[in-house]
Each structure stands twice: as structure tokens, then as C-alpha cells.
Amino acid sequence: MSEGGPGPAPVVRLRGGRTFGRHNALIDVDLEVRAGERVAVLGASGAGKSTLLSLLAGSLPPTSGSVELFGEDLFRLTSGRRRQLQRRIGTVSQRSTLVEQVRVLHNVNAGRLAEWSTTRALGSLLWPRGVNEVREALERVEMGWALHERTERLSGGERQRVAIARLLVQRPELVLADEPVSSLDPVRAADVLTLLGDEALARTLVVSLHQPVLAQVHCTRAIGLREGRVVFDVPTSELDQPELHDLYARA
Numbered sequence: 001m002s003e004g005g006p007g008p009a010p011v012v013r014l015r016g017g018r019t020f021g022r023h024n025a026l027i028d029v030d031l032e033v034r035a036g037e038r039v040a041v042l043g044a045s046g047a048g049k050s051t052l053l054s055l056l057a058g059s060l061p062p063t064s065g066s067v068e069l070f071g072e073d074l075f076r077l078t079s080g081r082r083r084q085l086q087r088r089i090g091t092v093s094q095r096s097t098l099v100e101q102v103r104v105l106h107n108v109n110a111g112r113l114a115e116w117s118t119t120r121a122l123g124s125l126l127w128p129r130g131v132n133e134v135r136e137a138l139e140r141v142e143m144g145w146a147l148h149e150r151t152e153r154l155s156g157g158e159r160q161r162v163a164i165a166r167l168l169v170q171r172p173e174l175v176l177a178d179e180p181v182s183s184l185d186p187v188r189a190a191d192v193l194t195l196l197g198d199e200a201l202a203r204t205l206v207v208s209l210h211q212p213v214l215a216q217v218h219c220t221r222a223i224g225l226r227e228g229r230v231v232f233d234v235p236t237s238e239l240d241q242p243e244l245h246d247l248y249a250r251a
Contacts, residue, residue: 016065090172
């Protein structure tokens with residue numbers, strides 16, 4: 001399902017599904033996300049949310065159908081061209097993808113690795129580059145004090161903010177966030193989603209969530225997944241309790 005009508009060109013489009021052995025993780029999905037949208041993917045654990053985001057990111061190929069990113073069929077491209085398109089994506093998840101043994105400065109700078117040579121990246125570990133830009137990004141997420149802090153000393157919420165600062169440095173056109181607030185308390189969850197929804201971070205956001213109320217506050221569109229199928233695709237203003245009850249009810 002997708003929102004019809006004229007508007008910006010699709011940033012990412014999925015037609016098809018994904019199986020793992022005999023398990024149908026996603027079934028007959030027909031979905032597109034347009035530039036500037038803030039899309040929440042809702043559903044119970046095991047509904048297929050993480051699989052959907054992995055397909056949109058191009059980190060997992062569909063078993064059937066296609067994934068188009070910025071107008072190009074990802075899995076009909078050379079690996080080099082596919083990586084070029086994927087560099088325009090930023091990702092964040094509930095599990096920290098930061099390197100805990102290094103300082104926050106280096107983790108934020110990792111947002112630039114796609115545009116740096118290996119020599120420049122290794123050299124930056126000894127003589128950090130772009131320190132002022134990193135500091136500005138950290139200040140945007142209220143973590144300026146942590147520039148030289150060791151990442152392993154940070155709390156879960158602080159690490160999520162560092163991951164977002166890394167995205168600010170990367171400047172992606174599309175952010176895919178897989179349950180980024182599932183381990184955070186309500187206040188910190190709201191703060192992180194406010195940051196993810198900031199247009200200065202990315203033009204387009206797709207975020208998987210367990211809490212519909214967060215989707216209604218921070219997103220403009222909601223996609224409901226149940227047992228691998230899209231069961232609704234509506235503006236968040238049109239979400240209703242019976243629909244949500246059915247989404248999370250036991251099969």
C-alpha cells in the first residue's frame with residue numbers, strides 16, 4: 001500500500017516480500033516513501049518491522065519483487081553503485097552501533113567514513129579532523145560536554161544522542177530507525193524522536209515503533225504490519241483505537 005497522488009518522487013519503493021526458509025517475514029508489500037515524509041512502522045514483535053527496514057536499506061534483498069532507492073533498482077546494480085546509493089542513507093537502531101572503546105569524537109566522525117579514504121580515516125584516529133563540526137553536532141543533541149568522553153561510559157540514552165550526532169555529520173537524505181527508543185524512558189524517547197524528525201538531520205524518516213502515541217506525535221504517516229502484511233497505511237491523524245487493537249491483538 002502507498003499514498004497516491006502527485007507529490008515528490010519516491011525516495012524508496014518496495015514491491016514484493018521476504019521469506020526465511022518456510023517463514024514468510026513480509027508478504028506482498030507494496031510501499032513507497034516520498035521525500036519529506038515522517039513515517040512510523042507499527043506492529044507487534046515479529047510483525048516484520050526490522051525486516052522491512054533492512055529491505056529498504058538494501059542490507060537484505062527481497063525474495064520476490066524489487067527495492068528501488070532514489071529511483072534505481074538496488075539489486076540490479078553493481079555492488080559499487082549500490083554502495084553509492086546506500087551512502088545517502090543513515091541508520092540508527094535500539095542496539096548501539098557505536099564503538100565503545102573509542103571516544104565520542106571518533107564515533108561521530110564515523111558519519112564521514114563514506115567520503116574519506118582509508119588513510120584519512122585511520123589518520124583521524126590519531127589527529128582528529130573536523131572537530132568543530134563534531135562539537136556543533138554534539139551540541140545540537142545536548143551532548144557537547146561528551147566530545148572527548150569514552151563512549152563506554154555513556155548511558156543508553158546518551159549513546160542514542162551520539163548516534164544521532166553522527167547522522168548530523170553524515171547528512172543523509174533518508175534515515176531508517178529501527179526501534180530507536182524501545183529501551184528509553186518516555187521523556188528520553190520523545191527527545192530522541194524530536195531529534196530524528198528534525199529536517200536538519202534528514203529529508204525523510206522511516207522509524208519502527210511499538211508505541212502508537214509516539215507515532216501520532218512525531219510522524220505524519222503510519223504503516224501497520226501484522227504477521228508480515230501491511231494492514232493499514234494512513235495519516236497518523238486517522239489512527240483509531242479499534243485499528244490499533246487489532247494490530248496488536250494475538251493472532
